[in-house]
Amino acid sequence: MQKELNVIIVEDDPYARDFMSMLLRRDWRTRVVGEFSSLSGLELKQALRSPSAHVDVLLLDTEVANDESWPVKVVQMTRMLPRPPLIVFTCTSPEPHILERILDAKGGGYLAKNEILYALATAITAAAKGQFVITPGVLIVAGRLELPRQTLIMDGTLPVANFTPRENDLTRLGLLFNLAQRDIADDLIISTDFVAEVMSQIYEKLGVRDILDGEKELESFFQDEKLLERCRAILEKHAANGGQAGRKAPGMSTLAFHLLTVPETTEFN
Numbered sequence: 218m219q220k221e222l223n224v225i226i227v228e229d230d231p232y233a234r235d236f237m238s239m240l241l242r243r244d245w246r247t248r249v250v251g252e253f254s255s256l257s258g259l260e261l262k263q264a265l266r267s268p269s270a271h272v273d274v275l276l277l278d279t280e281v282a283n284d285e286s287w288p289v290k291v292v293q294m295t296r297m298l299p300r301p302p303l304i305v306f307t308c309t310s311p312e313p314h315i316l317e318r319i320l321d322a323k324g325g326g327y328l329a330k331n332e333i334l335y336a337l338a339t340a341i342t343a344a345a346k347g348q349f350v351i352t353p354g355v356l357i358v359a360g361r362l363e364l365p366r367q368t369l370i371m372d373g374t375l376p377v378a379n380f381t382p383r384e385n386d387l388t389r390l391g392l393l394f395n396l397a398q399r400d401i402a403d404d405l406i407i408s409t410d411f412v413a414e415v416m417s418q419i420y421e422k423l424g425v426r427d428i429l430d431g432e433k434e435l436e437s438f439f440q441d442e443k444l445l446e447r448c449r450a451i452l453e454k455h456a457a458n459g460g461q462a463g464r465k466a467p468g469m470s471t472l473a474f475h476l477l478t479v480p481e482t483t484e485f486n
Contacts (some may be wrong), residue, residue: 244338326350336373336480
């Protein structure tokens, strides 16, 4: 199985930083090894140079510095490291001049945070494979800029299911925060039986039941081979347990999590 990608997050908005960290920690493909609010500081430099915690990806907010040329400077700085990390840039609102500098610096991607949302780990994983990853808003501002041939456009805003407000609450707590049903019940002041009933509805809307029943193939949801390998292993365990109680079977929440977080992906031509 592919090893985790070690990720450092540089983001000055604490809420955005906590949200991105939670998503990346929840996903088995990524591991957060550092979180920082700015590019300055000895701790960040030490983390990047640490041989014991090799950094694969630097997730870098473009709004933490006022110097418009800084994306190039940061890439140049990291290239002086023994094992330079891939840099994926994030933003609140894409800017064409920033995109141009990221392209010049050969960054790994440029993501609008409100467009990638739950699919952040998928975008980072694709960038680590050598693809330049952007969100739809970045494509709009690209204009006549020449994008790399291996450019993927990822949209994490499209709803994967028509959830009710209550289902949205339980989706966030049960699949994103990975809380146990008893903890969810305590948090929302509802019964565990009701939590189990709603979670079952969520699994069905996401397509878990269709996959377990063989009505839909995993390939209709996922293209990444390593992710498919992981999900096939979950289904094999489910079958080995007699194919019963899919909602409670080991790994089912991981499968549901990936179904929830898969983005709409388009190859740029």
